[in-house]
Amino acid sequence: MTQAAPFTTADVHGLREALEEAVADGGCPGGVVVCGTAAGDRTALSAGVVSPFTNPKAPDEHTVYDLASLTKVTATWPLVGRAVAAGLLDTGAPVREFLPPMDEDLGHLPGAGATVRQLLSHTSGLRAATRFDLYDLAERPLHELICREPLENLPGTHRYINRGYVLLGLALAHVHGEPLDRLAAAFWAELGMDRTAYGPVPQAAWVAPTEHRDGHDRLWGAVHDENAAAMGDVAGHAGVFAPAADLATFAERLLSAGARSPLGGWLRESLVPVADMDPGLQRGLGWILAAGGAVAYHHGFTGTSLFLAPATGRYVVIATNAVHDGPAARTRIAPLRERALKTLAGSGQADGGRADGGR
Numbered sequence: 001m002t003q004a005a006p007f008t009t010a011d012v013h014g015l016r017e018a019l020e021e022a023v024a025d026g027g028c029p030g031g032v033v034v035c036g037t038a039a040g041d042r043t044a045l046s047a048g049v050v051s052p053f054t055n056p057k058a059p060d061e062h063t064v065y066d067l068a069s070l071t072k073v074t075a076t077w078p079l080v081g082r083a084v085a086a087g088l089l090d091t092g093a094p095v096r097e098f099l100p101p102m103d104e105d106l107g108h109l110p111g112a113g114a115t116v117r118q119l120l121s122h123t124s125g126l127r128a129a130t131r132f133d134l135y136d137l138a139e140r141p142l143h144e145l146i147c148r149e150p151l152e153n154l155p156g157t158h159r160y161i162n163r164g165y166v167l168l169g170l171a172l173a174h175v176h177g178e179p180l181d182r183l184a185a186a187f188w189a190e191l192g193m194d195r196t197a198y199g200p201v202p203q204a205a206w207v208a209p210t211e212h213r214d215g216h217d218r219l220w221g222a223v224h225d226e227n228a229a230a231m232g233d234v235a236g237h238a239g240v241f242a243p244a245a246d247l248a249t250f251a252e253r254l255l256s257a258g259a260r261s262p263l264g265g266w267l268r269e270s271l272v273p274v275a276d277m278d279p280g281l282q283r284g285l286g287w288i289l290a291a292g293g294a295v296a297y298h299h300g301f302t303g304t305s306l307f308l309a310p311a312t313g314r315y316v317v318i319a320t321n322a323v324h325d326g327p328a329a330r331t332r333i334a335p336l337r338e339r340a341l342k343t344l345a346g347s348g349q350a351d352g353g354r355a356d357g358g359r
Helices: 009-024 068-085 116-120 142-148 162-176 180-191 226-230 244-256 262-270 327-345
Strands: 030-037 042-048 064-066 240-243 288-290 295-300 304-309 314-320
Touching (some): 030 244, 068 262, 068 295, 116 162
Antiparallel strands (some): 064 240, 304 314
């Protein structure tokens, strides 16, 4: 087990202050931050309310939030690692080998040549725009329609792409012969993530709602991501709901896993840089690497984040519904994300947190 370095009083104070400021600035109606260690030490911080419309009480570490793109690293990424260890997937092989057969007589399938590794690291060159409501799924299955689209970038070039994780989710279901949500549920149960699930989830006081869209009721228990919703709420890129406590459990299991264990070995492999992003940031398999590789993290569009510092055995979870008052409001949680990153990196060395979510 990694020797865990405890959070100082100043660390906790800084995180609490940043969370309270995010709420005060209108970044979110409320939220939860959990900072903890691989040894299981946790401190949960809360500010604001779950929602002024559904539950005007303070959230806690058991309040369930829509994770959005944290689905990529809490569901798809670990399941791919397991499938690789079991010989069901190969990171160096094209994804076409792990998807249902496609009709090649109808033309070229450029996306089918993307490797599992490229899909994990957002270097596949696939189209970045994702509007599944425009697809004619009666004509061809989704994986084939995605693979038929021309590439937008040369493979190896980093560009954040949701549909790569859509393909990975479909590949996982195919090679296992089971739906993605069932595979994920079994994995989460093993880790003790008892309240983590794909949507929809109940419209209950303990579930944080997200956005109110014109002509519709406020999304509450329903998946915020429109493409995941079009796929029946279960997708490789989005669709998972979880409380901060379960994300803390996930972080603890990752950080405490030995390098020779399947989970620990997969994490170690995934934190090797694959592509450059912004200055000071690189992409591994799934995770963003910052502070010279000392911190790995991922965001969700709705206002969630998970930060890991493997060398020190520390982590920070952020759970908010920052899209509650519209997508623009979520940018105001950027200072909270930056505080989490700098706290784990130490001495303020980190080069900024990504404020645009889903990365």
